[in-house]
Amino acid sequence: MAxxxxxxxxDLAGRYESNPATRExxxxxxxxxxxxxxxxxxxxxxxxFIVFYEALRKGWEAYLVxxxxxxxxxxxxxxxxxxxxxxxxxxxxxxxxxWAIAKFEFRGxxxxxxxxxxxxxxxxxxxxxxxxxxFGRTGWLGPWFIENxxxxxxxxxGIILATIFVTFPFIARELxxxxxxxxxxxxxxxxxxxxxxxxxxxxxxxPNIKWALLYGVILCNARAMGEFGAVSVVSGHIRGETxxxxxxxxxxxxxxKFSAAFAVASLLAILALVTLVLKTFIEWRATQxxxxxxx
Amino acid sequence: MRFNLTxxxxxxxxxxxxxxxxxxxxxxxxxxxxxPTRELYQEYNAAFAKYWKAKTGxxxxxxxxxxxxxxxxxxxxxxxxxxxxxLALAADIDAVADAGLLAKDWQKKLPLNxxxxxxxxxxxxxxxxxxKIKDWDDLVKPGIDVITPNPKxxxxxxxxxxxxxxxxxxxxxxxxxxxxEFVKKIYGNVKVLDSGARGSTTTFVERGxxxxxxAWENEAYLSLKELGPDKVEIxxxxxxxxxxxxxxxxxxxxxxxxxxxxxTEYLNYLYSPEGQEIAGKNYYxxxxxxxxxxxxxxxxxxxxxxxxxxxxxxxxxxxxHFADGGLFDxxxxx
Numbered sequence: 301m302a303x304x305x306x307x308x309x310x311d312l313a314g315r316y317e318s319n320p321a322t323r324e325x326x327x328x329x330x331x332x333x334x335x336x337x338x339x340x341x342x343x344x345x346x347x348x349f350i351v352f353y354e355a356l357r358k359g360w361e362a363y364l365v366x367x368x369x370x371x372x373x374x375x376x377x378x379x380x381x382x383x384x385x386x387x388x389x390x391x392x393x394x395x396x397x398x399w400a401i402a403k404f405e406f407r408g409x410x411x412x413x414x415x416x417x418x419x420x421x422x423x424x425x426x427x428x429x430x431x432x433x434x435f436g437r438t439g440w441l442g443p444w445f446i447e448n449x450x451x452x453x454x455x456x457x458g459i460i461l462a463t464i465f466v467t468f469p470f471i472a473r474e475l476x477x478x479x480x481x482x483x484x485x486x487x488x489x490x491x492x493x494x495x496x497x498x499x500x501x502x503x504x505x506x507p508n509i510k511w512a513l514l515y516g517v518i519l520c521n522a523r524a525m526g527e528f529g530a531v532s533v534v535s536g537h538i539r540g541e542t543x544x545x546x547x548x549x550x551x552x553x554x555x556x557k558f559s560a561a562f563a564v565a566s567l568l569a570i571l572a573l574v575t576l577v578l579k580t581f582i583e584w585r586a587t588q589x590x591x592x593x594x595x
Numbered sequence: 596m597r598f599n600l601t602x603x604x605x606x607x608x609x610x611x612x613x614x615x616x617x618x619x620x621x622x623x624x625x626x627x628x629x630x631p632t633r634e635l636y637q638e639y640n641a642a643f644a645k646y647w648k649a650k651t652g653x654x655x656x657x658x659x660x661x662x663x664x665x666x667x668x669x670x671x672x673x674x675x676x677x678x679x680x681x682l683a684l685a686a687d688i689d690a691v692a693d694a695g696l697l698a699k700d701w702q703k704k705l706p707l708n709x710x711x712x713x714x715x716x717x718x719x720x721x722x723x724x725x726x727k728i729k730d731w732d733d734l735v736k737p738g739i740d741v742i743t744p745n746p747k748x749x750x751x752x753x754x755x756x757x758x759x760x761x762x763x764x765x766x767x768x769x770x771x772x773x774x775x776e777f778v779k780k781i782y783g784n785v786k787v788l789d790s791g792a793r794g795s796t797t798t799f800v801e802r803g804x805x806x807x808x809x810a811w812e813n814e815a816y817l818s819l820k821e822l823g824p825d826k827v828e829i830x831x832x833x834x835x836x837x838x839x840x841x842x843x844x845x846x847x848x849x850x851x852x853x854x855x856x857x858x859t860e861y862l863n864y865l866y867s868p869e870g871q872e873i874a875g876k877n878y879y880x881x882x883x884x885x886x887x888x889x890x891x892x893x894x895x896x897x898x899x900x901x902x903x904x905x906x907x908x909x910x911x912x913x914x915x916h917f918a919d920g921g922l923f924d925x926x927x928x929x
Contacts (some may be wrong), residue, residue, distance in 0.1 A: 437674035438694070446674060454675040536675040537660045538625060551661075554793045555633055556821040 394471025402479030428533025454536030474516030664750030683750020
């Protein structure tokens with residue numbers, strides 16, 4: 301998942317270009333730029349534009365009606381709830397796992413790293429099915445829960461579990477490379493100077509990792525709200541109860557209410573745009589911090 | 596600061612739970628249905644809630660879940676709390692009964708094989724019928740792209756399959772062997788095999804794939820109404836099958852939730868003139884004679900085979916055709 305790692309801008313590119321010895325010929329430069337921009341426009345900007353165009357095709361009024369319709373509202377609430385539970389949990393887990401991996405040596409470390417990556421490599425549908433097999437009426441634990449009047453799958457808890465599962469690696473994966481690179485020196489110094497474990501974490505480790513952490517949280521949140529496959533399997537698709545926004549979009553689309561579907565989809569698209577802006581801001585801040593620490 | 600935030604969101608969460616809890620104070624009924632009944636039950640649920648309120652003073656909250664019929668049955672077996680199931684065909688409710696959730700003789704508990712409304716299978720083609728598709732034998736011609744859902748997950752798809760089978764068997768010199776060959780040729784022309792009927796309709800109408808969609812009659816009329824007659828048109832074949840989508844109360848769940856009375860009435864009301872009227876309006880064929888006469892103009896008059904006569908009932912048809920290693924599996928090998 302190197303592609304999602306926080307990368308800091310450097311001025312290396314500028315330095316190579318100003319030097320004739322390392323400069324690429326102009327046509328290579330413009331072809332590469334042209335190809336990537338065309339691709340970007342065709343595959344990302346155009347669909348994004350279509351989402352908003354379709355959403356507003358019947359006017360603002362229809363747009364708002366589609367969003368405040370009870371089933372849509374309930375799907376928005378459920379999506380926010382799932383994200384509000386899974387992101388903090390993954391935050392705690394992510395820091396703990398990254399800390400364990402970066403700062404300690406222990407047996408089975410590489411196994412733990414593989415486990416953290418598992419949700420990335422497993423198909424979301426399988427992730428959902430796992431929960432049905434465990435908590436379903438005929439599953440391992442399902443009968444006990446049903447006996448005690450608790451519902452896991454085809455209810456809100458199942459959706460939250462599935463969301464946690466698919467968003468598991470995001471925060472840990474952001475932190476591990478950074479914490480490994482930073483090493484243990486500063487923490488050791490802090491301990492030698494008499495700080496408690498909690499003080500060391502709060503005043504030394506956390507400030508060092510905060511931008512990567514925030515970045516992980518944002519990615520985790522985006523995925524938590526956008527997840528379709530795993531949630532679809534455990535949802536049971538009860539209207540106004542167990543449909544998240546992505547599921548609601550599919551349902552209204554299949555009911556020939558195309559503008560309504562695109563209206564809810566545009567909300568998710570706005571979320572993506574906000575994520576993008578936040579991400580850029582965080583990268584910028586992280587670069588600033590890095591520069592300051594160098595001088 | 597961050598910890599403050601977490602605490603605040605935790606409070607918001609518990610509030611959210613408390614709120615969602617209070618929504619369950621009144622009677623709550625979940626109808627797990629198949630794909631094309633979305634519009635039907637949306638209208639019917641509103642009518643029934645009104646009727647129940649007037650009759651008992653109780654407010655009933657009706658929830659619905661839709662998807663491929665076989666998939667929905669699977670969900671109920673896996674623990675989706677359906678008070679009533681209204682699926683595409685008896686075999687899917689049989690599967691739920693086999694899992695011990697309702698009595699095996701469920702189909703005898705309500706009139707007319709527990710099917711308050713019926714439908715049949717027709718074709719949807721592109722405007723002007725450019726490929727000149729008139730009857731079942733046009734579907735096997737080379738170069739015709741057919742859209743139909745997967746019989747393993749979709750109830751409508753199983754009716755489609757059986758209708759084609761019955762047509763071929765009743766041709767001159769027809770037998771089970773020629774029927775198998777005929778159906779095999781149709782599936783050889785199938786371009787996209789979606790998991791549910793609504794998915795197939797979207798594939799055909801919205802994504803513009805295929806020359807002909809084999810569809811529920813109600814689904815075909817609905818897409819005609821929703822998308823306008825300038826895009827697609829309906830072709831009624833010479834013969835088809837009488838599709839009886841049955842309904843049943845899920846004994847084990849209503850007894851646990853204490854909703855047997857309202858669940859039973861929910862299904863009975865489907866047979867009332869009001870319920871039948873709503874079915875007719877949503878392009879299902881009403882079974883009540885008076886209401887059916889009112890909607891007679893809406894539906895083509897064609898010869899319809901029945902599942903009981905042609906295939907010895909759903910239990911048999913399911914076993915022979917759609918079980919693992921059954922005839923469909925033999926036909927659909929790519």
